Amino acid sequence: MTTEHTYLVLAKGSVLVADYERMKATERLSFVGRKAHRAPTVDALPTAACGAPIRTLDATEWTGDDPRVEAWVAKRVPTKVSAATHPEPERREAGGYYRKRILEGGLWPADASTAHACGVAFDPVFDGEYPELLPVASTPVKAKKE
Amino acid sequence: MGTLALSLTGISTNWLPPAQLIQVQFAQGTLLGDPGQPKVLLVGTVLTSGSATADTQAYPLGTEAEVIDYFGEGSDIHVAWRAFTSVCKTANMYGIGATESDGTAASITITFAGTAAGVGSAELTMFGETISVSFASGDAFDTAIAEDLKDVINDQTHWPVTAARSLGVITITYKTKGTNGNWARTHVKITSGVTTTMVAGGTGVLASGATDEVFTTALSTILASHYDYIVPCVNPTAGADARLSSVSAQVLTQALPASGIRQQLIAASADSLSNATTLVTAYNKAANQIWWHTNSEELPLQIAAHNAGVRYNEETGADPGVSYDGYGPGTNDVFFIKPQYSGSDHPTQAEINTALSVGLSPIGVNSQDKAYMVMSCTAAGADPRIRDTSKVTVSYRFVNDLVARDASIWPRAKIADNEPVGARKYPAKICTPTRLRDTVIEPVLREFRDRGLLIEVDGPTGSLASTATGLDPTVSTRINARIPIKVTPLRHQVQFLVNEVSTG
Numbered sequence: 115m116t117t118e119h120t121y122l123v124l125a126k127g128s129v130l131v132a133d134y135e136r137m138k139a140t141e142r143l144s145f146v147g148r149k150a151h152r153a154p155t156v157d158a159l160p161t162a163a164c165g166a167p168i169r170t171l172d173a174t175e176w177t178g179d180d181p182r183v184e185a186w187v188a189k190r191v192p193t194k195v196s197a198a199t200h201p202e203p204e205r206r207e208a209g210g211y212y213r214k215r216i217l218e219g220g221l222w223p224a225d226a227s228t229a230h231a232c233g234v235a236f237d238p239v240f241d242g243e244y245p246e247l248l249p250v251a252s253t254p255v256k257a258k259k260e
Numbered sequence: 261m262g263t264l265a266l267s268l269t270g271i272s273t274n275w276l277p278p279a280q281l282i283q284v285q286f287a288q289g290t291l292l293g294d295p296g297q298p299k300v301l302l303v304g305t306v307l308t309s310g311s312a313t314a315d316t317q318a319y320p321l322g323t324e325a326e327v328i329d330y331f332g333e334g335s336d337i338h339v340a341w342r343a344f345t346s347v348c349k350t351a352n353m354y355g356i357g358a359t360e361s362d363g364t365a366a367s368i369t370i371t372f373a374g375t376a377a378g379v380g381s382a383e384l385t386m387f388g389e390t391i392s393v394s395f396a397s398g399d400a401f402d403t404a405i406a407e408d409l410k411d412v413i414n415d416q417t418h419w420p421v422t423a424a425r426s427l428g429v430i431t432i433t434y435k436t437k438g439t440n441g442n443w444a445r446t447h448v449k450i451t452s453g454v455t456t457t458m459v460a461g462g463t464g465v466l467a468s469g470a471t472d473e474v475f476t477t478a479l480s481t482i483l484a485s486h487y488d489y490i491v492p493c494v495n496p497t498a499g500a501d502a503r504l505s506s507v508s509a510q511v512l513t514q515a516l517p518a519s520g521i522r523q524q525l526i527a528a529s530a531d532s533l534s535n536a537t538t539l540v541t542a543y544n545k546a547a548n549q550i551w552w553h554t555n556s557e558e559l560p561l562q563i564a565a566h567n568a569g570v571r572y573n574e575e576t577g578a579d580p581g582v583s584y585d586g587y588g589p590g591t592n593d594v595f596f597i598k599p600q601y602s603g604s605d606h607p608t609q610a611e612i613n614t615a616l617s618v619g620l621s622p623i624g625v626n627s628q629d630k631a632y633m634v635m636s637c638t639a640a641g642a643d644p645r646i647r648d649t650s651k652v653t654v655s656y657r658f659v660n661d662l663v664a665r666d667a668s669i670w671p672r673a674k675i676a677d678n679e680p681v682g683a684r685k686y687p688a689k690i691c692t693p694t695r696l697r698d699t700v701i702e703p704v705l706r707e708f709r710d711r712g713l714l715i716e717v718d719g720p721t722g723s724l725a726s727t728a729t730g731l732d733p734t735v736s737t738r739i740n741a742r743i744p745i746k747v748t749p750l751r752h753q754v755q756f757l758v759n760e761v762s763t764g
Contacts, residue, residue, distance in 0.1 A: 128499050130538040132614040143541070143618065143642045167499060169541050186541075211610040220534025 121197050121212055121231065122224035123147055124244060125188035128167045131220045134211055135196065146212070146221060147193040148186040159185050190246055192224035197231065298576055299352045300568065301482065302340045303507060304493030304561075305436055305473045306357030307332025314359040315477040318485065321353040331357050334420045334435045336493035339387075340565035342418060343558070344491070347594045348569035351576075354487065358478040363471025365434045366441025369461040370409075370448060372401040372428040380451025382409055382458050386432075386444060387419060388557045388598045401456050402428040420444070420559075421466075438472040443495040443530050443559055447601055475506045483510065486521045488656075491568045495560040496529050499538025508543045515547060520663075522656045523547065524649070526568040528560035529620075533611055540619045540639050546646045548639035552620040553631075555605040557598045563623070566597060571636065571649070580657045581650040581713050583750040588632030595632070599625040618642050621649075635752065654713050654747040658704065662743075666700045675739060677731050693729035693739050701727055701743060708745075716746045 125131070125147035133144040143150075148166075153159045156168060163185035171182045195212045215221050216232045222240050223229035224247075229236035239248060302321070306314045310332035319330045321341055331337040337355045344351065370384070376399040383392040393408040402425070410430050413423035420435045421444065434441025444466040450458040475492070492507045507525055514521040525543075528551035529536040540550045551563050558566070573594065574582045588595040600606060606625040607615065612634055615622040619641035622634040641647035673691040686692065705724055709717035717723045723745050732738035 128538060129534045130499070130541055130618075131534045132537050132618050134610060134614050137614070137617045141644065145537075167538055167541060169544050211608065211614070214611075215532075215534050218532040218534060220532060 119197055120194045121216070121228040122192040123195055123212070123216065123228065124192055124222040124224045124240060124247075126220060126222045126243070128165065129220045130167055130186060131212075131215045133195075145186050146195060146215075147189050149189055151185045151187050152182055153185075154182055156183050159183065160187075162187050188243075190244065192247075297352045298488035298572065299354060299486065300344065300489045300491065300572060301485075301487035302337045302344075302353065302355040302491050302493060302565065303475060303478060303503075304331065304335060304337035304340065304355065304357055305360045305438075306330070307335045307360065307435060309333065310335060310357065312355075312357050314357050315481060318354040318356040318482055321355050327355065331355060332435070333417050334422075336420060336436050336440060336561055338418065339420050339559065340491055340493050340561050343562040343565040344569040344572075346569065346596055347566060348573045351569070351572050356478045356482060358473045358475050361437050361471045361473045363437040364469060365437045366439070366444065366466035366469030367431055367433040368444075368446060368464070368466045370406075370430045370432065370446070371457075371459050371461070372406045372430075373457050374401055374455040375399070376401070376405065377455040378451070378453065380454045380456070382451075382456075383447075383449040384409060384413065385447040385449075385557070385601075386421070387559065387562065388596075389416070389419075391416065395454075395456070397454075399456075405456060406430050432466065434466055434469060436473075437469070439469045439497050440472070440493070440495045440559070440561065441466045441469040442497060445555070445557060445601075472501075472503060475503045479506055479510050483514070484519075484521075487523050489568050489572060490523055490525050491561070491565050492525065492527055493561045493565075494527060496527065496531070496539055498531060498535045500542055501539070504539075504543060508545060508548055511547050512545055522659065524549065524652060524656075526564050526571070527551070528553065528556075528563040528567070530554060530556040530560045530563075533607075533615060536615070536620055537618045541642075544619055544640045544642060546638045546640045546652050549637065549649055550620055550639050551623060552615050553597065553600070553623040554607065555600050555602065556623075557601060563597055566595075567621075567633070570595060570633070571653075575653050578711065579713070581654040581748055581750075583648075583650070583752075584633045584636040585750070585752055586632055586634075589626060589628065589630040597623060597631045599629055599631045616641065616647070619647075648750050650750060651747045654708075655745065658708055658714070658745060661707070662700065662704050665704055666696070669699050670696070675731070675737055691739065693731060693741075696739055696741060697727060697729045701729070701741060705743070705745070713748055714745050715748045 123146060131146045133146045136144040151160055151163050166185045166187045168183055168185045171184055213232045216223055216234060223232055223236055226236045301318060306312045310330055312319055312330040321327050327338050327341045376395045376397055378397050381392045381394045382405055383390055391412050393412055395405045399405055406425050406428050410423045410425040421432050423430050423432050434444060446460050446464050448458050448460045490507060492503055494501055494503045496504055504527055511523050511525050525548045529539050530553055532554060536552045551567055553563055556563060587593050607622055612622045612624055616635060616637060619637055619639045621637045623631050624634045625631050636649045637647050638649050638652055670691045674689055676686055676690050676692055678692045678694045679686055705717050708714040727743045729741045732740050
């Protein structure tokens with residue numbers, strides 16, 4: 115459930131949305147709703163990395179013998195990001211920042227209230243990207259014989 | 261007392277007649293060797309109106325007439341050439357065109373309706389330029405107003421589009437097939453209260469362009485050639501572009517020691533920050549640069565070529581490590597990129613911060629509604645150590661000067677290890693590790709230090725002291741040198757904390 119201070123989002127397709135606040139804190143690449151998987155080669159990446167954005171690491175980031183690659187795989191659960199309700203202007207801008215990313219199609223709103231707050235339609239099936247998050251169909255109950 | 265040995269051809273020490281002995285040598289290079297004037301390459305397509313043979317050679321681009329003759333008027337290379345030369349007219353430019361694809365050209369319709377009930381004008385803005393036609397009361401919307409505007413569009417022969425009219429509908433079609441045209445934006449305006457209406461189709465952006473040309477053969481043609489700046493005429497969509505991938509891969513592999521061709525790629529994206537982030541993450545190499553200007557008025561390829569022209573101007577001067585922070589509105593700046601039409605597309609500080617963090621080079625818009633370069637970043641700028649393009653440019657210039665000086669001082673040299681202490685000196689043609697260091701490496705390091713391009717050259721841990729040279733332990737014909745350099749960083753920020761300290 116979205117509070118007035120947060121949005122619930124999911125990564126969308128192969129689009130990378132930089133995690134504004136985390137990057138400020140860590141000075142490392144970080145993308146909303148995604149986790150990095152590193153491997154010596156593309157072939158050695160896990161199956162989950164199929165279709166995820168992949169980049170080759172620079173020598174500055176990896177000094178071993180093997181050239182390394184990094185796949186940004188979507189997390190399978192919604193991620194919380196801050197919304198535009200903070201008193202500090204910079205934080206308000208951060209909230210606007212994520213809303214704009216949702217509006218331009220970079221993220222899925224993960225619940226109806228996030229979608230409503232951002233002014234976009236809520237797609238409860240996420241265009242089939244997250245089948246595990248679909249509501250489980252209830253088992254039909256047989257009517258009792260009277 | 262200092263001495264100077266000078267050996268002129270044919271003059272021995274026993275030549276006795278009194279004389280002024282003069283020898284003039286041409287093409288001797290400059291003090292540090294001459295790596296030559298930097299070169300720029302535009303990679304695009306050849307239109308059917310162009311005379312260039314696709315994929316076969318890089319043509320020198322001297323005049324606009326030559327560009328038009330080779331690649332066709334309004335070709336992407338022509339558009340990029342104009343953008344580049346609008347800011348830099350002295351570059352050594354080349355163009356190579358790939359075969360145009362069999363795909364679909366992007367298009368849009370502009371629809372007029374209603375006979376004019378008064379005097380007015382109809383305006384169309386594309387590629388940052390505005391054209392207009394005026395009309396009088398009673399003018400027909402189709403055979404008069406739409407027809408006039410269609411003619412004026414076609415008069416803009418340098419535009420990468422053509423126009424055709426059917427009844428009150430003008431169809432504007434991009435000249436080159438493929439997705440590049442999908443980034444051409446239109447804005448229309450007509451005098452109000454005159455009955456006649458003017459409406460652009462869809463969102464005002466050309467659409468339905470599909471199937472891009474392939475750069476593979478053209479790139480194989482220039483594989484062994486060196487261009488300091490390569491501008492692919494590409495308007496990338498979303499997070500990847502096959503043409504950009506092929507150029508990026510070639511720049512990366514050719515820069516490896518076996519080829520030693522050090523080049524920089526300059527491209528631009530007008531896509532959303534999310535998609536531009538995906539794009540720059542895919543091409544996150546230090547030799548690549550991706551400018552970002554969401555929903556720009558100009559085509560991304562125009563922005564890339566324009567900014568390549570700015571960089572060429574600045575970096576071929578005395579200071580290749582120049583800073584571009586805030587470049588654009590300054591009185592001495594040469595910068596013509598326009599702000600986005602919609603204020604909501606102007607990037608916020610948070611968006612600029614994110615763009616810089618992932619390696620994009622954003623174009624900002626200031627409070628006077630002027631566009632400017634926020635910072636010139638490498639696509640690998642997620643790593644702050646290699647964020648500034650000056651790090652790449654200065655390092656490449658250093659290496660170019662190094663190899664040029666080595667080639668001028670030690671052409672066809674012989675090799676030996678350093679003379680043992682006290683032993684007789686080797687003849688001059690023999691290059692030893694110490695001689696390489698003294699004659700090639702140290703002068704170039706000092707030159708770059710004196711020009712302010714490198715820091716920490718001197719001192720016990722500086723470049724001079726830390727440079728190591730020696731014979732290769734395995735390959736007896738090879739001298740190795742390891743030279744640590746530190747490019748002078750740019751000052752991007754300054755902090756002041758002012759405390760007013762009145763009491764009482």
